[in-house]
Amino acid sequence: MMVPPTFDDALKEKxxxxxxxxxxxxxHTLPEWMSPIAGHVDNLTILQGLSGKMCTVGHHSWCSSLGVFKANERVSSIKWATVDFExxxxxxSPVEHVELACFPLGGGNARGSLDGIATGFSARGPQQPNYAYxxxxxxxxxxxxxxxxxxxxxxxxELDRRLLEFVSGNEDKLATDLYGLERSKVTNYRDSIETIRKRNRKIDAMADVIREHVPELDPKYLDTDVNTFDRQRGHTEVLLGSLISGxxxxxxxxxxxxxHSYTGIPGIEGTKVNMHDVGHGKTIGGLTAENIRSVCRQHHMTxxxxxxxxxxxxxxxDGTMFDNTMLFYFPDGGETHHSHGLEFPFVVLAGDNAKLDIGRRYIRLPNYGDVGxxxxxxxxxxxLNAYGKSIDHFGALDVGLKGIDQTGPIExxxxG
Incomplete structure (x- = not known):
């Protein structure tokens, strides 16, 4: 699926x-579904061969693929902060992290609404799920x-700001009359409120810059009945505004x-497409499962x-914002519909100042169980090591990989 069709027979055999x-x-020519990013091939790395058997895979993975641990719907399963929070x-930055999502309404990971703020797929720390828009x-x-x-x-x-100011002062007074655990609880609550107030002060100081980069969304992206393709386009505009504004x-x-039931797929726009059915090869609205997958993936590449x-x-x-940016596109559940976690393929777009030795490359790493x-x-x-967090290893180890050193970076x- 990710292999350039122009690879010769020897490479295809490998x-x-x-x-x-x-x-x-x-x-080389990219696969058809990746054609929208052909103009960025100098910044592109296709990375294959990473396994994730220490993660929850299959139908739902929750925050597992970002945290590299077994996860489920229970908060107690969250072992540490996911890599995006690290x-x-x-x-x-003022808001630290932004999470956007096209929520599932069915299956074992359903949310109550497509449009609200609900538990996301990242985690701030142990037993601390993040929330997504x-x-x-x-x-x-x-x-x-x-x-x-x-x-x-x-x-x-303005009312929210004044309420936070009042509550913060009130908690200060309350804490003076308490001791031990109760005082600790109130102090933690006060500190959380003060963190929000500090964030708001930073945002207020950036008002002119933020105002300049407020996304101007097409009204259809704001509609409660927005289809999936347009929801994704609207989220992309918010993503860009959040980054560019700082x-x-x-x-x-x-x-x-x-x-998530897809809507807005070209040719079957009015049909709700159950992606679980697509995973099992079902033809929907005259489109084969492979056609549906290809259309959706190509849309993602746009x-x-x-x-x-x-x-x-x-x-x-001295350059552009992209020079200092890395973008990762990857599946949350592994290589197939009923994945075993043997492969998590990545599409990576990296700017010229990336601190990794990547760019304009197709890389297949040694297969699961092989040396290296x-x-x-x-x-x-x-x-994480490339960007300043010196650690021996992030995430859980795979107990099934006997005799293979799993720690450390990919040299x-x-x-250098």
């Missing part, structure tokens, strides 16, 4: 056997309310999930192209 190899993508803390409208209202031109929204923002330096975007192209147009330092095999944990360890991807 791919079939899942042998390790590396190819310069210069002069990165967000390396690059501090389900609709572009809600994300726009919440993230950019400090510079809203809507009088009601501005009034509410509200955040890290965004996690779950473009879909198995329990979003990636939109992000990269826009960031390449934004000046930053690498896991999701190794990949995230590589990224061939490290600079």
């Amino acid at each position: 791919e079939r056997r899942k042998e390790a190899y590396e190819v310069d993508l210069d002069g 990165l967000a803390r390396l690059f501090p 389900g609709s572009p409208r809600v994300a726009l209202e919440e993230l950019f309310k400090s510079v809203s031109t809507d009088k009601t929204a501005r009034t509410q923002y 509200l955040t330096n890290v965004v996690a975007f779950t473009v879909d999930e198995l329990g 979003l990636v192209d939109q992000i990269v192209t826009r960031l390449k147009s934004v000046p930053e330092g 095999h690498k896991t999701l944990g190794n990949w995230y360890t590589t990224i 061939q991807l490290m600079l």
Whole structure:
């Protein structure tokens, strides 16, 4: 699926056997579904061969593929912060981290609404799930309310600020009369409120810059009946506005999930498409499952192209904002519909200032169980070490990989 069709027979045989190899993508044609990002091939790395058997895979993975541990719907299963939050803390910003999602309404991971704010697919720390915006409208209202031109929204923002100020002072007074555990609880609550107030002060100080980059969304993206393709387009605009304005330096975007019923697919726009049925090969509305998957993946690549192209147009330092950006597109549940976690393929777009030895390459790492095999944990360890967090390993180890050193970064991807 990710192999360039222009690879020769020898490379295709290596791919079939899942042998390790590396190819310069210069002069090669990308698979059709990846054609929207063909103009960014110099920034592109296709990375294959990472396993994730220490993760929850299959129909639903929750925050497992970002945290590299077994996870489920219970908060108690969250062992530590996911890698996106670790990165967000390396690059501090007023709101730290933004998460957007096209929520599932069915299956074992259902949310109550497509449009609200609900448990996301990232985690802030042990037993601390993050929350994601389900609709572009809600994300726009919440993230950019400090510079809203809507009088009601501005009034509410000011009321919220004053309420936080009052509660913070009240908790200070209350804490003076308490001792031990009760005082600790109140102090933690007060500190949380003060963290929000500190964030708001930073946002207020950036008001002019934020106002300049408020996304101007097409009204159809704000509609409660927005279809999936347009919901994803709207989220992409919010993502770009959040990054370019400086509200955040890290965004996690779950473009879909198995329990999300797709709408807006070209040719069958009015049909709700159950992606679980697609995973089992069902033809829907005259489109085969493979056609549906291909159309959806290609649409995702148009979003990636939109992000990269826009960031390449934004000046930053001596270059552009994209020079200092990395984008990862990957499945949350592994290689197939009923995955075993043997492979988590990645499409990586990285700017010129990336601190990894990547770009214009197809890389297949040693197969599962072979000497030199690498896991999701190794990949995230590589990224974190490259960007300043010196750790031996991120995530859980695979107890089934006997005799293979699973710790440390992937040395061939490290600079110098």
